[in-house]
Amino acid sequence: MGNITYKAQEYSDSKQLPFRIEVEKYTLFSLFPDVTGRKVIDVGCGEGIYSRALVDLGAVHVIGVDGAADFIELARKKNVGYEGKIEYHYKLIQDFQGQGDRDLAVGSYVLSNPINLEEAVAYCKSINACLREGGRFVGFNNNPFEVFDGVRYAEYSFQKEMHGDTEGGEVIYRVLGMSNPIINFYLKPQTYEKAFREAGFSGFSWRRISLNPTNEQGEAYWRNLFANEPPFIAMLAEK
Ligand SMILES: C[S@@+](CC[C@H](N)C(=O)[O-])C[C@H]1O[C@@H](n2cnc3c(N)ncnc32)[C@H](O)[C@@H]1O
Numbered sequence: 001m002g003n004i005t006y007k008a009q010e011y012s013d014s015k016q017l018p019f020r021i022e023v024e025k026y027t028l029f030s031l032f033p034d035v036t037g038r039k040v041i042d043v044g045c046g047e048g049i050y051s052r053a054l055v056d057l058g059a060v061h062v063i064g065v066d067g068a069a070d071f072i073e074l075a076r077k078k079n080v081g082y083e084g085k086i087e088y089h090y091k092l093i094q095d096f097q098g099q100g101d102r103d104l105a106v107g108s109y110v111l112s113n114p115i116n117l118e119e120a121v122a123y124c125k126s127i128n129a130c131l132r133e134g135g136r137f138v139g140f141n142n143n144p145f146e147v148f149d150g151v152r153y154a155e156y157s158f159q160k161e162m163h164g165d166t167e168g169g170e171v172i173y174r175v176l177g178m179s180n181p182i183i184n185f186y187l188k189p190q191t192y193e194k195a196f197r198e199a200g201f202s203g204f205s206w207r208r209i210s211l212n213p214t215n216e217q218g219e220a221y222w223r224n225l226f227a228n229e230p231p232f233i234a235m236l237a238e239k
Contacts, residue, residue, distance in 0.1 A: 006180040008070040012047045014175045017157045018217055019225070024140060025053075026212040027234050028108060031138045035059040038103040041130045043093050043123075044110025048075035048086065054106065055085045063102070063130075067092040094122045098130030105130055107139040111235070112184035115168045117191050124199030131239040137201070139235035142171050144189045145206075146229035153231055155224065160231050162186060196237050203238040 014020065028050065036058035042051040045064030054062050064086055066072050072090040079086055089096060093110070105127050114120040127137055147165040157176040163169060165186060173182040189206070196204040209232050211222055225231070 004068040004071070006178055006182050008047050008068070008074040010178045010180075011071075011175075011182075012049070012074060013177055015049055017176060018215070018221075019156045019158065022212040022215040022217070022222075023209055023225070024108070024232065026215075027207075027209045027232075028106070028138065028140055029053075029057075030210060031207060031234055031236065032057065032106070033104065033136060035104060039101055040104045040106060041065065041098070041102045041127075043105055043107040043127055043130075044113070045075060045088065046071045046108075048078055048088065050106055050108055051075070051086050051088075052078070052082055054104075055082055059104075060085070062086045064088045065091055065093050065096050093126045096126055096130070098126060098128075100129060100132055102130045103132060103135050105135065105137045107137065107141075107235075109140060109142075109184075111139055111192065112142040112171070114187065114195075115185045116187070117167075117195060120187060120191060120195035121198045124195045124201065128199045128201060128239055133239060135239045137235070137237040137239075139237075140209075141233055141235060142184050142186070143209075143229055143231055143233035144187060144192065145233065146231060153225065167191065192235070201237040201239055203236075205236050207234040207236060209234060 037060050040054050040059045040062045042064045045051050045066050051062045051064040075088050149163050151159050151161045153160050159174045161172040169186040171184040171186050
């Protein structure tokens, strides 16, 4: 994991932007299985937005793991009302000792951080160790099928910059209201597929992101985001 230089509070505030609510949250929620009574791990949980959402959806216990101190600090501050239901760990996922008891692992933007196959395998192995047999992973990520040279999506309150499909090349997100960019690393689709396989997952598939049909902005606003390969993609895997 490279050093996270963006600020937790600014990142948290960006969760109010339309692409986060109508695409990111909508896609994730549509892919979560029924979590009623289930145990979940939120990998790279950040300030815990989806950890709390999973409890709200009925999960009985959520572990949130994140390697950035200010994100975990903010997550713990926001844990009022969730005590005993969410426990946060300030740790790199590669160093977290999973107990094989989780029904679901959620990874929102966490797999945009490994810089090569070896790191991706290490992330995936740790996620795998958290899951019971038959447990599932639901991820949301930079879309590795979208390759370009330049900057896109400024009309959606974020800019995505990339320069081709070199493995480990930077994919930079500048999000409205955030003073520092989010720096991710490009890995090819086959690299992710291999990483999940090597980590012991039996099934892996990509899912196109989806738009909340009742979004406030209207279809025309979103056309460019969905015109070709969208900037983000979801991933499903099964242990
Ligand atoms: C863009 S944020 C997303 C946070 C949260 N999942 C969300 O959707 O709001 C990515 C998070 O992954 C965390 N992260 C990246 N690599 C990690 C690793 N190896 N171990 C633990 N956390 C990691 C970062 O610290 C950061 O908080």
